[in-house]
Amino acid sequence: MSDSAHTSLDLPAEIARRRTFAIISHPDAGKTTLTEKFLLYGGAIQMAGQVRAKGEARRTRSDFMQMEKDRGISVSASAMSFDFDGHRFNLVDTPGHSDFSEDTYRTLTAVDAAIMVIDGAKGVESQTQKLFEVCRMRDLPILTFCNKMDRESRDTLEIIDEIQENLAIDVTPASWPIGVGREFVGCYDMLHDRLELMDRADRNKVAASISIKGLDDPKLDEHIPAHLLEQLREEVEMARELLPAFDREAFLEGTLTPIWFGSAINSFGVKELMDGMAQYGPEPQPQKAEPRSIHADEKKVMGFVFKVQANMDPKHRDRVAFVRLASGHFLRGMKLTHVRSKKQMAISNPVLFLASDRELAEEAWAGDIIGIPNHGQLRIGDTLTEGEEIRVTGIPSFAPELLQSVRAGDPMKSKHLEKALMQFAEEGAAKVFKPAIGSGFIVGVVGALQFEVLASRIELEYGLPVRFGQSQFTSARWISGPRADLEKCVNTNKQHISYDHDGDPVFLTRLQWDIDRIERDFPTLTLSATKEMM
Ligand code: G4P
Secondary structure, X not given: OOOOOOOOOOOOHHHHOEEEEEEXXXXXXXXXXXXXXXXXXXXXXXXXXXXXXXXXXXXXXXXXXXXXXXXXXXXXOOEEEEEEOOXXXXXXXXXXXXXXXXXXXXXXXXXXXXXXXXXXXXXXXXXXXXXHHHHHHOOOOEEXXXXXXXXXXXXXXXXXXXXXXXXXXXXXXXXXXXXXXXXXXXXXXXXXXXXXXXXXXXXXXXXXXXXXXXXXXXXXXXXXXXXXXHHXXXXXXXXXXXXXXXXXXXXXXXXXXXXXXXXXXXXXXXXHHHHHHHHHOOOOOOEOEEOOOEOOOOOOOEEEEEEEEEOOEOOEOOEEEEEEEEEOEEEOOOEEEEOOOOEEEEOOOOEEEEOOEEEEOOEEEOOOEEEEEEOOOOOOOOEEEOOOOOEEOOOXXXXXXXXXXXXXXXXXXXXXXXXXXXXXXXXXXXXXXXXOOOOOEEEEEOOOHHHHHHHHHHHHHXXXXXXXEEOOOOEEEEEEXXXXXXXXXXXXOHHHEEEOOOOOEEEEEOOHHHHHHHHHHOOOOEEEOOOOOO
């Protein structure tokens, strides 16, 4: 184990105790409820119900936007830190809606592991599958939580089979449910030979945990009705025959996922899941970068921006760049080099995100997420170092799949609109193109709902009603190559040229034929559907 990338005996204890992860799930599977229970056990909130508003607000589209408007809630949920059993957990929120796959992908570049929540009655749903594929691209270790076991749910082996089949990953039961629905009494902890009993009367109570000596222990008869006990013995025997045993190496490599069964709303199985993350989850992992990768135990501080959020507080036009620290021990007031501009920045007001509060971060370690308020210097993909010229790689910008034109409801306000759009472009919330000829803007997104969210944010944050409309274009390609050829191409195709928020030329068209034509006429130029965020 010691030579694997996942564990290093040499990591300073402060770094080794960090677990930075995200929760992935299909809407309604119970992510918000589980998050809340995590915070409860982590001592970050006093009472269940404090983050509840988010789950409720997410029910419908318009409510979802209301949640977006309610920056206080969505912001505190972007990254949360809390302590659990000697570990520091950093939970990074993945946006809830499938339309935000781009944002989600970038969020997952900032974590070392993921918890996949599935609904015991529904199994693997579409959004879970998509998010899982993203985790797989990064070989992230995944812990699975099968939720809502207090309700009628599917057969345990069937659920496990479905995960193995649909997601092509081995599954090992960390716990085994006893009874289903109304008859559900708790779980047998397969990793520690313990009986965990659910208390239906008190939803916030930690389950009673009883140590037993295997499945023949007579103590079991005292707590489990005979027919359920018989069934448990049979099923566990079968599971042990058919399913792989827990193997930490395989888990860390992302080829095996341990599954816990529980009920988030009844606080059941949650502590065991957290124990699993603390005990088996990965320490802060090396970060891919050029010209070399960054290791968490390096003395010098390095970090990268994976998310930018503008207008967190509508009263101040601040932006917060979310930075994942890849190495070192950060202290408030430190001067870091912003590698893209080669400028120094004194980081005097970094924030840590604790449940519902922002707090000044006096210090932070590799693995932590800090927020750096700034006026737009920090962009997604930027690297901060103590002087070294190194750039974190692998934070992509996706090709926009939908293009629409946008105009301010009031034509006198088009400068304001430009400002708002540029801000969202820098956040990575949309691609914004300014046509070389004519007025107005073209906005490109990955999912249709993003247009609605943008319109609602522009109105709320900038007081500007806007109208999105059909664009004559359907594809965007960034053009690069020798300057003279680039200029010639731009000048002879003006009606197709726009500029992105960095001022880089983009070729817009609705015909593949046009793209082929440019490639034929200008063989030295490259037309690319994506642009790595730098
Ligand atoms: P999400 O963030 O993944 O979208 O899910 P969320 O936690 O908001 O949960 C979705 C619904 O499932 C909520 O019900 C929640 O109470 C319920 N739920 C979560 N965990 C469990 C569980 O272990 N057992 C059962 N039976 N239900 C669970 P809702 O009716 O939509 O909202 P509410 O009225 O309960 O607040």
